[in-house]
Amino acid sequence: MTNFSDVINNTVSFSEFNRGQAGKIFKNVKQTRAKLVMKNNVPECVLISPEDYKQIVDDYNDLLLLLDAIERISNADPKEMYTQEEAVKMFGLTRERLEDDEVFQTAKKRIISIDKKPLP
Numbered sequence: 001m002t003n004f005s006d007v008i009n010n011t012v013s014f015s016e017f018n019r020g021q022a023g024k025i026f027k028n029v030k031q032t033r034a035k036l037v038m039k040n041n042v043p044e045c046v047l048i049s050p051e052d053y054k055q056i057v058d059d060y061n062d063l064l065l066l067l068d069a070i071e072r073i074s075n076a077d078p079k080e081m082y083t084q085e086e087a088v089k090m091f092g093l094t095r096e097r098l099e100d101d102e103v104f105q106t107a108k109k110r111i112i113s114i115d116k117k118p119l120p
Helices: 004-008 014-018 022-032 050-075 084-090 095-100 102-115
Strands: 011-013 034-039 042-048
Touching: 011 014, 014 022, 014 034, 022 034, 022 042, 042 050, 095 102
Parallel strands: 011 034
Antiparallel strands: 034 042
16 A cells, blocks of 8 residues: 555646646556645645555454454453354354354454464
8 A cells, every 4th residue: 555655745736637637647646556636736635546445445444343343342241251162152153164254264364464473
């Protein structure tokens, strides 16, 4: 993903759009990954690649889920908690089924990429 300071240093004037340079600007966004559009010397908007936009939205949604999980954990009564083994039994699941689950594998990959070390 693009670093914000890189975007600040990679500006384009709004008037360039009015001069028919949109195609050139969009092509450059694909190469530099972001452009800060200035109008009357004031930041107007940021152009980013679709990939960066998707990553930002995914990261934002992951953050919301993490904050929700932290809140639930901090407000939870330990007497009402279950171990993973107990939950697996309650729902009739197996460890193998959980490990085959796409959500589990995606979460595991993200955690590994964050921690840079594999899970057990």
